Each structure stands twice: as C-alpha cells, then as structure tokens.
Amino acid sequence: MRLPRSAHTDRPWRIHEIAGDFKVEDVWELPTPGGPDDLARLVDQFGSGTGSGVTSPVGRALFAIRWKLGALFGWDEPADGVGGRVATLRDRLPADLREGPRGPELSSFPFTSVYQTHDEWAAETANRTVHGVMHIGWVPDGAGGYHGRMAVLVKPNGLLGALYMAGIKPFRYLGVYPALLRGIGREWQARTGAGPA
Template sequence: MRLPVTAHTTRPWRIHEIAYDFRVEDVWELPTPGGPDDLAHLVTQFTTGTGDYVDSPVARTLFAIRWKLGALLGWDKPGTGVGDRQPGLRDRLPADLRDAPRAPDFRKFTSVYQTHDEWAAEMSNETCRGVLHLGWVPDADGNGGYHAQMAVLVKPNGLFGAVYMAGIKAFRYVGVYPALLRMIGRGWEESAGERSASRGA
C-alpha cells in the first residue's frame, strides 16, 4: 500500500540527518508482518535475493528496456556509481553508524548503514542518486505486531535527471511497484519457517 510522504518524514529515522538533500519520492507499506526484531531478516532477503527484480513480464520488460538504454546512452557507465561522481552517503555517517556492522552491498546498491529498526542502501548513475530505506514500524492496531515501510529517496543529477524521474513515474506505479511488493511479500512468506526457528534458537 502506498503511504503519504509524512509516514516517512515524521518518524525519527537516522536517514534524515544523512540524506538531508534528497527528496522522498515514494513511501510504501510492505506485506511483511513480523515481530519487533525481524528487520534483519528482511534485509537479508533483499541483499541475498537472486534472479529478477520483479515477477511480472511487464515489469521485467521495463527493467530490460531501462538497462538497454543505460548501456546505449552511458547512464550506468563506470565513473557514475556511488562515490564516483561525488562522495557516497557513508562519508556522511556519524561514528556510531560508520563503525557499526552493516548489510552487504547487493546488485547496484551500496549498503550505507543498518540499525535494529532501520536500513539504507544507495545507488547512483548518470540520471540520479537514489536511496532505498527500510524502516521497521509497529502496526497501527497496537497488538504488538510490526511490519516494514519502504521509502525511496532521490537526488536527480541536473535537469536531465529531473526530467528522467518525471518521465518514468507512471511506469513505476503501474508496472514496477505492484510486482515488487508481490515479490517481497512472497519471499517473506517463504522465509516464515526460518524466522520462527531463529526466534526459538
């Protein structure tokens, strides 16, 4: 379910002090019911996943087109990644986050930091810099359950980046996010046994 931007900005996440010059593009509630200590399981699901990003032919086609255009136009060429065009967000971290364990890098993302209830990863190319942020929040019903919120923060690279982000907005909402949320939910259900076993260990 898509959430208002305030669902992210009103929470005391550490990302606010680090990615202060990024704008919040999207916020989503993820289908990941769990307990108070389960964020680490979701981060593992994100960073160790294999195969396609999403499970629908439409979304896979959109990604394939994007990677093809990126290769042809140099959007993803060497020298455009995190830390190449400008310093990455890890260079902004306070000591407590910089020295703490963090999740591994995955796909095109560099893991920035991880806490008990928060994780952020960064990517960069010729079009923009982006941050994937997961926050672990209590359910609204007050019954002791938790779930994840996913926020996408962006910083377009100039006018071209701003135009690019505006141009792909409809494709994200129609073709990418629905398939991504289904994939996340399915992976979460499949790992229920592992989470249960870890709690009993």
C-alpha cells in the same frame, strides 16, 4: 500500499541526518508482517540475491528496457556511480553508524549498503541521472505486530535527472512497484511462513 511522504518524514529515522538534501520520492508499506526484531530477516532477504521480487513479466520487461536505455545513453558508467560522480553517503555517517553494521552486499540490486540499525537499513545507488537511496524501516502496525516500510529518496542530477524521474513515474507506479511489492511479500511469506499482511 503507497503511503504519504509524511509516513517517512514524520518518523525519527537516522537517515534524516544523512540525506536531508534528498527528496522523498515514494513511500510504500511492505507486505512483511513480523515481530519487533525482524528487520534483519528482511534485510537478509534483500541481500540473498533473490530479494528483488521482480518476477512478473511486466516488471522484468520494464527493468530490461531501463538497462538497455542506460547502455544506449551511457547512464550507468562506473564513473557516474557512487564513488565517482557522487561521494558515498557513508562519508556523512556519524561515528556510531559508521562503526555499526553496514548491511549486506547486494548482488541482485545496483545498490550498496550504507548502514543498518535495529529498525533501519539504507542502501544507495547512483548513475548519470540520479543519486538514490532505498530506505527500509521497521515499524509497528498498530495491532501488536510490525512490518517493513520502504522509502525511495532521490537527488536528481540536473535537468537530465529531473526529466528522467518525471518520465519513469508512470512506469514505476503501474509496473515496477506493484510487481516489486508482490514479489517481496511472496518471498517473505515463503521464508517466514507468515500469512499475507
């Protein structure tokens, strides 16, 4: 379920210290019911190489189109990524986060882990259009349980980035996010035996 931006901005996440110049683009409740210490299991799901959850034909097709356009227009060159066009957010981390766990290497996502705490995990990506952050928080559900919450933060790269974000918005809401959330939920249920949230 899509949530208001305040569902992310009103929580005392550490990411606010690091990515205050990024815009909160989207916030989603993840169908991942669990206990207070289960964020690590969810992060492991993302890091396992199968956590992308994009199993629907529509979702796969949209991602395939995006990668083809990126290749055609040169959006995804290494020089435009993290450590190229933009510095890694790890350079902004306070000492306690820099010395703590970073999070997994991600093989099925074009993201790099930035930091991980007991209730937060952040990973970043960059290309010619945007510098983006996927933030996964672990929050109480109000009924004694917990679940994941995903926020997407972006810093568009000039006019190209702004046009790109506007252009992909309907595809994100109609195809990408619904497929992604369903896939995350199915894999979470298969891994944990938890029923649907």
